Amino acid sequence: MARRSKLLDPINLFVPKFRVEECLAEIRECLEAGWTGLGFKTVQMEQKWIAYTDLPHAHFINSATSGLHLAVRLLKDVDGWTEGDEIISTALTFVSTNHAIKYEGLNPVFADVDEYLCLDPEAVRLAITPRTRAIMFVGMGGNTGQLSEIIKICQEHDLRLILDAAHMAGTRLDGQHVGQGADVTVFSFQAVKNLPTADAGMICFESATLDEEVRKWTWLGINKDTYTRTVSENRYRWHYDVENVGYKYHGNSVMAALALVGLRYLDEDNAQRRNIASRYRSMLSKSANLSLVSIPEGCVSSQHLFQIMTDNRDEVMDQLNQRDIFPGVHYKDNASYRMYADLQGSCPRAHRASERLISLPLHVSMTEQDASYVAQSLLEIVEA
Numbered sequence: 001m002a003r004r005s006k007l008l009d010p011i012n013l014f015v016p017k018f019r020v021e022e023c024l025a026e027i028r029e030c031l032e033a034g035w036t037g038l039g040f041k042t043v044q045m046e047q048k049w050i051a052y053t054d055l056p057h058a059h060f061i062n063s064a065t066s067g068l069h070l071a072v073r074l075l076k077d078v079d080g081w082t083e084g085d086e087i088i089s090t091a092l093t094f095v096s097t098n099h100a101i102k103y104e105g106l107n108p109v110f111a112d113v114d115e116y117l118c119l120d121p122e123a124v125r126l127a128i129t130p131r132t133r134a135i136m137f138v139g140m141g142g143n144t145g146q147l148s149e150i151i152k153i154c155q156e157h158d159l160r161l162i163l164d165a166a167h168m169a170g171t172r173l174d175g176q177h178v179g180q181g182a183d184v185t186v187f188s189f190q191a192v193k194n195l196p197t198a199d200a201g202m203i204c205f206e207s208a209t210l211d212e213e214v215r216k217w218t219w220l221g222i223n224k225d226t227y228t229r230t231v232s233e234n235r236y237r238w239h240y241d242v243e244n245v246g247y248k249y250h251g252n253s254v255m256a257a258l259a260l261v262g263l264r265y266l267d268e269d270n271a272q273r274r275n276i277a278s279r280y281r282s283m284l285s286k287s288a289n290l291s292l293v294s295i296p297e298g299c300v301s302s303q304h305l306f307q308i309m310t311d312n313r314d315e316v317m318d319q320l321n322q323r324d325i326f327p328g329v330h331y332k333d334n335a336s337y338r339m340y341a342d343l344q345g346s347c348p349r350a351h352r353a354s355e356r357l358i359s360l361p362l363h364v365s366m367t368e369q370d371a372s373y374v375a376q377s378l379l380e381i382v383e384a
């Protein structure tokens with residue numbers, strides 16, 4: 001195979017691709033209009049996201065972390081949850097997922113993962129107690145795992161479903177964009193996610209009432225945003241009320257400008273990610289020293305990650321680094337963090353995975369030749 005010269009750029013885990021001229025044109029509109037804040041492009045992005053996903057509502061926010069917090073907060077208020085109530089979640093995730101539960105004084109209860117590295121329905125059933133109020137499902141790397149089973153469990157046990165879709169922009173299940181069947185779905189448009197901005201996200205409530213409510217919560221509890229007041233005919237547009245101690249979580253027009261351009265290319269970019277992934281899969285699936293994560297029938301993954309598992313993970317990572325390949329790890333078992341130490345030992349499969357996982361470089365500027373070089377290098381290392 002072709003050798004990469006040392007002079008070539010290293011192959012990094014994530015490199016976002018921005019269509020610079022198109023981004024600048026969108027941002028220019030904001031600057032010329034003198035409107036960089038809430039409203040204008042944020043409204044356009046919400047409308048385009050609804051059209052793209054076919055979800056009933058969408059509110060553009062400053063991060064998925066904020067969105068997950070408000071998902072918990074609003075469901076807690078509307079259902080009357082109390083401190084100490086439980087949400088079943090995963091130990092194998094970015095800490096945002098579980099912090100969102102803690103912010104509201106609720107207890108995350110970890111259930112173990114399945115072969116897709118997503119919550120295992122059987123483990124979830126066993127984790128249900130009289131205090132369980134919701135399930136927080138993370139679509140790992142864009143994979144839907146056994147999401148349909150989880151939706152059934154929520155229906156059977158009258159639990160809310162919060163979908164942490166930070167990796168899932170563009171993931172489809174049985175032909176539909178993910179989010180159907182969840183009470184609330186939260187997407188991330190953070191700098192290295194599939195639809196990158198700098199920091200932004202989208203919160204999509206199923207309920208129209210909660211969608212209306214969340215727009216106040218992201219703007220300090222103010223019940224009428226500045227933009228609506230500016231464009232309305234109302235002579236007394238400076239009058240507004242503050243209904244609750246809300247947060248400053250809304251998104252802005254500069255981020256929305258980047259998101260609008262990213263959305264135009266999301267399907268094309270995700271298809272390129274799946275090409276890289278299938279090159280990896282075809283080259284790596286034969287190795288007895290590696291395990292891959294499969295994608296269930298009906299799922300067209302956004303392919304945010306391509307994860308493999310191997311023994312001696314840290315050493316394999318070092319050797320890949322020596323070949324100018326810089327992969328990542330998603331994620332450390334959250335129970336190994338001091339903040340979640342009380343949950344240690346609850347998820348043996350997630351724990352073992354977290355010691356063996358590697359996320360291979362995967363981004364849209366990679367060529368299939370780059371992917372072959374990464375796969376060949378990995379094979380040489382693990383077969384040695």
Ligand SMILES: *Cc1c(COP(=O)(O)O)cnc(C)c1O
Pocket residue numbers: 062063064065066093094096097138164166167187188189190199200201
């Ligand atoms: C990135 C990420 C988040 C947080 O997203 P931000 O937009 O950076 O707040 C939450 N959950 C998962 C699984 C993530 O990967």
